[in-house]
Amino acid sequence: MSTVPLTPTSYLVLGYLDSVGAATPYELKQLVAGGVGHFWSFPHSQLYSEPNRLAQAGLVTEQREQTGRRRRLFAITDTGRVALRDWVAEPNVDQQEIRDLGLLKLFFAAGAPTAHIEALARTQRDAHQQRCDAYEAMAAAAGTLIETDPAVRTLELGIAIERASVEFWSRVASDPPRGA
């Protein structure tokens, strides 16, 4: 029960364990795939190692099947719940960043032919459009939950950002830099 540094992944696991009570890594994987995974994804192997770290810190408990697959079932502890609440309450220090690979490419596209820039812009535009549609469908499916459920509410930002991205890349596609 030593103390370990908590990463966003840690809180993600704590957050899900808090909302469902207890889960195996595989169940976590499924939860992530249908939830945060849409805007914060990572390989499933993390969901096998991260709970171990959390167990070391006493934030979750582990219970292992004695038969068959010997699945591990993790549950959040009171300490874990406190850590989660504290994290949500504590003001955000670090700024979020765009970290869009397409944007990085555009940034360094000074030497590229215009046709390549246009192609990049179209690809990005379409990808963001797809994602926008997906978010909108999820929001529609969630209905009025978007007003009361914080998790669902995040869709609103996703949609807004995707729309802005579609508009941006559309403009770049139709009016690329170096256009003269």
Place this chain on the structure above:
Amino acid sequence: MSTVPLTPTSYLVLGYLDSVGAATPYELKQLVAGGVGHFWSFPHSQLYSEPNRLAQAGLVTEQREQTGRRRRLFAITDTGRVALRDWVAEPNVDQQEIRDLGLLKLFFAAGAPTAHIEALARTQRDAHQQRCDAYEAMAAAAGTLIETDPAVRTLELGIAIERASVEFWSRVASDPPRGA
């Protein structure tokens, strides 16, 4: 001169070396701070190790001062230039993600008191507003370059996303989930 996997950081270094010809790690650090660093930041130590990797792959050359600080000066090679062009030209496979810590907190805020959510939203709103102002100032300073320089053009997306974020967090602040 073995082959190494190229990461976004690799191309970032190649991109800058391509635009300035040659630079020391410290010069790269300054370039990044005034450029991509605004939307793709990382510790400066990367700028000391990454060029080494690129040199192994023959994408850059290294020249070391024989006196005083023994600074290292890196220059991009033709091979490096080709790699950079290819990267820009190749279509983007992976989707970009939001990866906003504030958004992650909101996602898991179901158990938090409304006051905490409001505080989170206000903090986020203000941070994004600040960043929005900064981007707009940079765009204004760049003037019409925004139409012709791809690197400057990226500011447009930054501004659009920041504005959308400000609006989103303002709404959450004034009308938080669980508000009933």
Place this chain on the structure above:
DNA sequence: CCTATCATGTAATCCGTTACATGATTAT
């Protein structure tokens, strides 16, 4: 001179990713 700060760099650590592996279950 002296010391505070900037410039410049290295070392060690670890999270996250990639790759692999094996037990269940379904379909044909």
Place this chain on the structure above:
DNA sequence: ATAATCATGTAACGGATTACATGATAGG
């Protein structure tokens, strides 16, 4: 039955981050 796919998990590697360290330089 047997191939295919899903479920479940582990091992190993490396890039990114954190922390530390030392040389220049300017200000007082």
